[in-house]
């Protein structure tokens with residue numbers, strides 16, 4: 450057995466680590482996150498200059514190459530400082546490069562992947578509907594009706610992150626009302642946000658405020674046939690394998706947040722004094738950081754295992770569920786301990802613990818809730834489906 454990361458990956462990780470400290474330090478991330486009316490375009494442009502949008506896209510389409518392990522390392526390092534704002538990179542990487550790369554035609558790949566690699570195209574995911582995200586398929590009301598030359602979309606989506614600045618939305622809609630099963634008769638559309646009939650409205654929320662998460666109203670939105678991704682009516686079958694990839698990225702973001710928390714907690718414990726000594730001498734606080742470090746290591750082991758398995762094309766479904774579960778619970782617990790270690794300053798908007806806590810709170814809910822993840826793990830143990 451070999452648990453070590455090969456040299457090429459370590460070099461990439463170390464380069465991104467240094468880049469983050471120089472170009473996207475925590476204080477800047479804190480200021481950027483706060484302003485819910487201003488999307489951080491400057492951060493997006495820095496990612497472009499560093500070539501991050503092209504990680505995972507082959508050189509043939511102007512990308513940087515790299516596999517899921519590379520993407521996982523990038524996600525972790527970005528989140529150490531940026532927390533949830535690392536999604537600014539992740540959403541387009543998932544909605545755009547992953548989806549077009551996997552289901553796109555050669556013409557679609559040639560048209561869109563170079564634009565994504567070079568930071569000229571932002572994408573957002575519009576799957577969840579107001580009537581329910583966990584039972585996404587059962588509650589889906591958005592319809593796609595065949596018309597001459599394409600489709601007409603009607604419906605309502607919610608929580609589509611960064612949709613207000615996106616050039617394209619990845620939309621899933623019910624294209625066959627008579628399908629026998631709810632996971633059948635669904636189609637994936639790549640919708641330009643300039644299309645008439647689209648109304649995109651940012652929603653107020655707890656964390657990742659400047660990234661914006663939006664409601665999307667679709668009224669008679671025409672989508673040309675050339676903007677259908679993959680085979681019509683078979684979207685769910687196509688999407689399933691990519692959901693594992695998304696869970697691995699969530700695991701990486703959570704681990705990055707734990708890294709940031711541990712750094713800040715240890716720093717503070719050395720500087721802050723009480724009763725004539727650094728607070729790092731108090732056993733209670735030492736236990737807290739020992740717990741955070743243990744969460745860091747267990748999350749890392751599971752993350753590396755899942756990314757390695759995915760890179761070899763093995764079935765990672767149940768492992769990716771377990772990773773998403775422990776990574777999000779660990780990150781949120783670690784952030785809570787981090788706040789406690791900093792005392793009043795942990796609650797202050799001028800330190801990062803509150804930001805890590807708010808951001809990691811989402812990952813217990815999205816992209817899939819931890820209750821639903823547990824349902825899947827239990828079912829995998831041979832128990833009957835509970836819903």
Ligand SMILES: Cc1cc2nc3c(=O)[nH]c(=O)nc-3n(C[C@H](O)[C@H](O)[C@H](O)COP(=O)(O)OP(=O)(O)OC[C@H]3O[C@@H](n4cnc5c(N)ncnc54)[C@H](O)[C@@H]3O)c2cc1C
Nearest residue numbers: 574575576577581582583608609610662815816818820836
């Ligand atoms: C900030 C933010 C950003 C997001 N970004 C995006 C995005 O970019 N694109 C996108 O498409 N979506 C996005 N989402 C949506 C996210 O994926 C959903 O919120 C998530 O899937 C949960 O759906 P829901 O909110 O409708 O909760 P519900 O489905 O209404 O669930 C409510 C509660 O019921 C529980 N529950 C439901 N069914 C079961 C069951 N069978 N067993 C046990 N418990 C159950 C859930 O676990 C949860 O606790 C985002 C959400 C947020 C908050």
